Amino acid sequence: MNISVERRYADRLEEFSARRPFLVDLAMVLALLGCTALGGSLTLPGGAPPDHDKTATALAGVACLVLLKHRTHPRAAVAVAGSCTVTAIALGYLVTPLLLAPIMAALYWLAALTDRGSTRVYGLTTLVAVTLAAVFSDSMNHVSLLLRTIGPIFWLMLPLAAGKTTQLRRAYVQSVHARAEHAERTREEEARLRVTEERMRIARELHDVVAHHMALANAQAGTAAHLALTDPEQTQKILTDLTGTTSSALRELKATLGLLRQNDSRDGGTPGPAALEPSPGLARLPELVAACESAGLEVTVTTEGEPRPLSPGVDLTAFRIVQEALTNVSKHAAAEAAHVTLAYTGARLLITVTNDGPSTPEAPEGRGFGLMGMRERAHSIGGELRAGPRPQGGFEVTTALPLQPATPLAEGTTA
Numbered sequence: 001m002n003i004s005v006e007r008r009y010a011d012r013l014e015e016f017s018a019r020r021p022f023l024v025d026l027a028m029v030l031a032l033l034g035c036t037a038l039g040g041s042l043t044l045p046g047g048a049p050p051d052h053d054k055t056a057t058a059l060a061g062v063a064c065l066v067l068l069k070h071r072t073h074p075r076a077a078v079a080v081a082g083s084c085t086v087t088a089i090a091l092g093y094l095v096t097p098l099l100l101a102p103i104m105a106a107l108y109w110l111a112a113l114t115d116r117g118s119t120r121v122y123g124l125t126t127l128v129a130v131t132l133a134a135v136f137s138d139s140m141n142h143v144s145l146l147l148r149t150i151g152p153i154f155w156l157m158l159p160l161a162a163g164k165t166t167q168l169r170r171a172y173v174q175s176v177h178a179r180a181e182h183a184e185r186t187r188e189e190e191a192r193l194r195v196t197e198e199r200m201r202i203a204r205e206l207h208d209v210v211a212h213h214m215a216l217a218n219a220q221a222g223t224a225a226h227l228a229l230t231d232p233e234q235t236q237k238i239l240t241d242l243t244g245t246t247s248s249a250l251r252e253l254k255a256t257l258g259l260l261r262q263n264d265s266r267d268g269g270t271p272g273p274a275a276l277e278p279s280p281g282l283a284r285l286p287e288l289v290a291a292c293e294s295a296g297l298e299v300t301v302t303t304e305g306e307p308r309p310l311s312p313g314v315d316l317t318a319f320r321i322v323q324e325a326l327t328n329v330s331k332h333a334a335a336e337a338a339h340v341t342l343a344y345t346g347a348r349l350l351i352t353v354t355n356d357g358p359s360t361p362e363a364p365e366g367r368g369f370g371l372m373g374m375r376e377r378a379h380s381i382g383g384e385l386r387a388g389p390r391p392q393g394g395f396e397v398t399t400a401l402p403l404q405p406a407t408p409l410a411e412g413t414t415a
Helices: 002-019 021-040 053-069 074-090 101-113 116-135 145-227 232-258 282-294 312-332 369-380
Strands: 298-304 337-345 348-355 384-389 395-402
Touching: 002 021, 021 053, 021 101, 053 074, 053 101, 074 101, 074 116, 101 116, 101 145, 116 145, 145 232, 145 282, 145 312, 145 369, 232 282, 282 298, 282 312, 282 337, 312 337, 312 348, 312 369, 312 395, 369 384, 369 395
Parallel strands: 298 337
Antiparallel strands: 337 348, 348 395, 384 395
């Protein structure tokens, strides 16, 4: 608890120092002036202070006032303060921490604000100069050579170590802040990426649902209008199928839009009705074939190899690709029949959708949201998709999907 209190006050002091640097520096200079004046009056027992009051006052004033520039000129501050301190020692003043206070402060800021090379050069030079001055000073004659040497070295090494520690701590804090900012930017970018991916996924679902059912409804309505006078019974059947097509479109559209409203059940929310709607898969292929046939497109399905279980994501992707391919046949190809082949080979499912009719000019190869959405779906689970005209005529869509998705996909995605 005491450590946290001290840390809080230290942080407040740093904030105040950053806002009012001149006031902090001025208070420091005044405090150092007091220390130097007191240090100049100290002597060994039985000794008398040197008779250089005016000179000592001037030296102390210069050594302290130069520290007002320590933030911008730390090397010059060390040189001036060191020179004044060495001169005062040479004049016979007793070497004490109070007398060394200005140069100690200058060395601290030197170590805290400059590089390691400058700290070594200026710090070592100052240390040698002050130590030699103390060794040959008359005020230290009654002190052993060892003490005259160790004392200045010890007192001047302290600010150098403290300053370097402050510099390292400041660098550490900056690195922590930089990592935090980088992590925040990364989280924001990841969130934007996830939002974009979710928007693309929902856009694909909406396109597949709306395009497929509207194309079937349009074809059924056109066929019913064509047969209304010549075949009333067939017209009635087609209109009944049209009702089922529009109802299915509304259900799937409601389920897809429900994803935008429901709460995440993993966060404790209650899933809405849309979350209970099962994802479409190849099991609903007969329904898709029946809907296409009611619109006048005959679809045959061939299965090669032994059917293997698919993950929900792959099952959904396979169904949507077949659905979109058949929708394109209904909308853009003057064909009356299409063929779907499901080939289970190894760990992959090969899907081929072909027709014998020519493509219309309104749907050039490789354009439109349909082919783009199919490619995106296949790539999202590690599959491949090719689409283009057949040499013998017609159009072909071929995709190879892994039985298990190669990349994470939202399993059980509601259509």
